[in-house]
Amino acid sequence: MPKPGVEPVRRKALIDAAIAAIGARGSLDVTMSDIASRAGVSSALAHHYFGAKEELLQATMRRILADLGGDSVKALRKAATPRERLSAIVNVNFSASQFRQEIIQAWLAFYVEAQKSQPLRRLLRVYARRLHANLMSGLVPLMPRAEAERMAEGIAAMIDGLYIRRALRDGLPNPASAAALVEDYVDAKLRRARPAPAND
Amino acid sequence: MPKPGVEPVRRKALIDAAIAAIGARGSLDVTMSDIASRAGVSSALAHHYFGAKEELLQATMRRILADLGGDSVKALRKAATPRERLSAIVNVNFSASQFRQEIIQAWLAFYVEAQKSQPLRRLLRVYARRLHANLMSGLVPLMPRAEAERMAEGIAAMIDGLYIRRALRDGLPNPASAAALVEDYVDAKLRRARPAPAND
Amino acid sequence: MPKPGVEPVRRKALIDAAIAAIGARGSLDVTMSDIASRAGVSSALAHHYFGAKEELLQATMRRILADLGGDSVKALRKAATPRERLSAIVNVNFSASQFRQEIIQAWLAFYVEAQKSQPLRRLLRVYARRLHANLMSGLVPLMPRAEAERMAEGIAAMIDGLYIRRALRDGLPNPASAAALVEDYVDAKLRRARPAPAND
Amino acid sequence: MPKPGVEPVRRKALIDAAIAAIGARGSLDVTMSDIASRAGVSSALAHHYFGAKEELLQATMRRILADLGGDSVKALRKAATPRERLSAIVNVNFSASQFRQEIIQAWLAFYVEAQKSQPLRRLLRVYARRLHANLMSGLVPLMPRAEAERMAEGIAAMIDGLYIRRALRDGLPNPASAAALVEDYVDAKLRRARPAPAND
DNA sequence: AATGAATGAGCCTTCATTCAT
């Protein structure tokens, strides 16, 4: 009877520790030793499970993305109308579990690292595409597709921008007002937008 | 007649080299040697002029900020109306001299570094405040102050967000459409906004 | 009836794996994990049976020596005359079971390791003495003892040298010609050598 | 007026230190720190001048080869007849400057390392070819070419073998008798060999 | 008997920084 896999437990602990370390440091240049000791293990063990530092960081990013993805799916399920879908997406991004200091800083750090790391860039692309698709699912019924495309871009940019500014602790003081700002943008645009032709 | 100070020349060359190095690497972890050799000098000389790496990086950030500031002042001078002021600010941020790959990446990298470095954070605050003030100078005549405050935040966030997304080469393909997106946001908001009382 | 000891089986498998690993790597700095996984077991098991890496390596060397010794004994049994004894020894060293790439490389690697490891050096001494004795048993009847001593040295050196050069894949292409070269040396010397006095 | 290049001095010191370290350790797995501290410098400096450990080791091998090459050239210059050429080559290999414990061990170690390292193997090939050519220049006038080829191989093998056995401190006690052994082999062969046709 | 888990120790390598010239 093999010990009930301690491996997944350790991997999770190490990824959590990585997020904490990145959050504390504000950037990705945390040491393996720092991460490992936060997880209560030796740095050698971190290498044992993840091979190289880069892979641990990728796994960490993947986790952050997966969490956001999970939350998004859940939120979208409850949305009845296109407009509600938009709100769902916006709210998820500024929810208590996502819009936390350490997560925000990790996002920012990963954005920078993605400049050098192909795998990380690929992960961010996945995220960007998913966000775009989700937004489009709410926008397309409400306006012509070309307009929807542009608006999805605008919303995504505003969300990312609010993250950055929050990282500096120089933006809006609370998630609620950040979310409200995006919603306000959406409303302003929808006021004038004609719904898309029914046969679209 | 003393040699006309080679010092400023070297400092400028080193800062330019730093921007180039950061742009090439996509992050701030460039080596002093890399920067120095791009400037055609020894790394020891870089230390001679800047003391520590951190100071060179701060000087670099200051230069980027100063360039943006200079461009902004010039652009605002030509703006006759409040609405034109807003356009001027937006356009400057997406102008050819600002919205370049290397500058964009430098911005992103500095945002991350600012998480750890007080001086850099202070610099970014200066920039944020200036941007805010400039935007307010265009917004206040057009809407109630509280509304203007929020809108300034929204515009700033969108600009920053477009920078980030551009860094990933996954956002809008060209500066013109990025600028248009922000302008569109402004227009959508202004359509409904009542002008501020004249006595404000 | 107790399970017929899996221990000897495992030990043999590990030693075989060690030879394979050393042959593949071309040197002794193979990892215990490499050896163990070639044997299909965990590295912990290798330690369980051999204690430390050094002991596994010594056991491996002992096996190589034992195999060579066994082959030698067999070959010498069939030799009727002194001259045939010499040929037997030479041929064993270049036989198909000894003059294999992996065995040759292992020899070379052990020679180097013997510089640092007393136990390995002792093992090589045993081999050297045995080879010397075997050669002497063929040479003494054919020439004065002093001459025989020197010639034993020469033959041994030539054999070792051919091993080294073969390891680099830069020497004679096949075992047959290597053996012929040594035989030729023997013949050249014997042509002039007067047989030893009968009463020796 | 630039300081008279300390670089070559340091490089030489580091290579000397590498030889010493390898000699002391009996193998190539010496640490950069060991080598550096023998040279009286920091390990960082060793990297500064040689880049990676591998390159320092290659430079070391190159030096050993170059020294042997230099000695050989000098010795061959004094040789008047083909037979003297052969003696010259043999004697160089067992001269006081070559047949030293540390050099011998370095040779052996490099032979092993060459199994894994392409560059080292290439270097050893150069040495092997040069030795072969030198031997041939003495042998070809004395016997048919095919015979000469084989004999060159035999001499080279015997030299290498004597090195190995010496490394174990288990072979001939002194260089003189080692050299004599090879000379004896040559003489035995030449006694019967017919000189090559004059028009060869 | 066998293994996964875990670690301490050590090594190569990089880099900012200092200093004598």
Place this chain on the structure above:
DNA sequence: AATGAATGAAGGCTCATTCAT
């Protein structure tokens, strides 16, 4: 003004080895 020389400090990674199960 400028640089090559030099180093201390630190980090990633590997590996033999131990231990509980």
